[in-house]
Amino acid sequence: MIQIRDLHKYFGPLHVLKGINLEVKKGEVLSVIGSSGSGKSTLLYCINGLETIQKGDIIVNDIHVHAKQTNLNQVRQKMGMVFQQWNSFPHLTAVENVALAPKIVKGKSKAEARKIALSQLEHVGLLDKVDAYPNALSGGQQQRLAIARALAMEPDYMLFDEATSALDPELVGEVLDTMRLLAEEGMTMICVTHEMSFARDVSDRVAFFHDGVMEEIGSPSQIFGAPQSEHTRKFLAKVR
Amino acid sequence: MFDYNFHWRPVLKTLPDLLDAALLTLEVAILAMLIGIVIGLCLALIRLHMKGSLYWFATSWVELARNTPALFQLFFFGFGLGAFGLHLSPYLIVLTALSFNCAGYLAENFRGGFLAIPETQMRSARSLGMTAWQAYTRIVIPQVFRIVYHPITNQIVWCVLMSSLGMLVGFRELSGETQFFASRTFRIFEYFAATAVIYYVIVKLILVASRILAARLFRY
């Protein structure tokens, strides 16, 4: 379970997250929507400790992520993250991309790591690209590679930061399909997304962020059908 | 007209000595490169990540190495330090001057290389649970290495050629040795022509080796 309590985040004088309270249970899929600059990415970065926080608490599997004695590298192994910009490691083949972290972070043997990598590449449908370098892959394939790479660490949670925003429209589908597959398999996921159909069809709950505040959270039918906040209504009218 | 008589025999007779000296040239150039790579990497990292006196130290190094004549740098480590009572052997003078110069040039190449790697590479490596060290050595440095590979090759060539200044501080590397024999036999043209060919061959060999190595190293 991920618990976020009264989270505040500043970039210098800029107050980016203004007291977020949120719980994500095991097996839940949460979509986070909201306009640009509302703090969605920052929230994900805070959850896996890529950004520091100034106030509040984030607890993942009963571990206080931002406590001094916490080993962040261990926490991060439990949380896979996929970013908006494809960031496959360009100097490694697909299978090396996926096998690297199991090998050097978890200490798996070369053969074991390769086995894990191959099974995750199969998982995301890239078995025919095992020895390809990322520059020979399409954006959609690179994004699926990034998903496989995160899954290879056997995370309890997957965090997606607009995984499809940088893709050509015709490549969005294959990545969303992979995310949908994970959701069906019971993965706990937080997905920052601009894909309203994905948020509506796949998630258990949808959270709407506005200007550093979580204005509304509820089931997709609540948020899309009967939004309570004025900001949510305006946002949804714009993206439809 | 042209009434100079070529005499190649003395050159041929001392060719083994010249080749020995060529090896010395190569040795000092490669050593200076290795030292230059290590120091250049440090200078680049300091300039990228630090402030204050260390930053200014690194920046001055880079500025001096890149913007003053190599010959002056050599003389500084030879006669300049001599004036302060620090007398280095000709070998050490050339080695330190070349290392100083290479470190300055390579620092800028490394810095450009690091800046060319998107920050997201580091972020995604860390998000997988890699330590900062692992992310640096496994993800960032290999990509930087590829970017600086050709500049490094050029620098080795430059090092080999620049080491010829060594003869001005009495270093008997290839040029120093050539100078020595040339003045003893008065076959000045022949000696320097032969030596030019040796330099040319060395440089070509380095370039070919570098190309072969690059093809094996960089498959992407």
Ligand SMILES: Nc1ncnc2c1ncn2[C@@H]1O[C@H](COP(=O)(O)OP(=O)(O)OP(=O)(O)O)[C@@H](O)[C@H]1O
């Ligand atoms: N490293 C940083 N330094 C300073 N300000 C930052 C930094 N990262 C983000 N910000 C600012 O924090 C605010 C929230 O940014 P964030 O990236 O979390 O928004 P977002 O909701 O993800 O937007 P988008 O939909 O455009 O990705 C923005 O005003 C942004 O300019």
Ligand SMILES: [Mg+2]
């Ligand atoms: Mg964002």
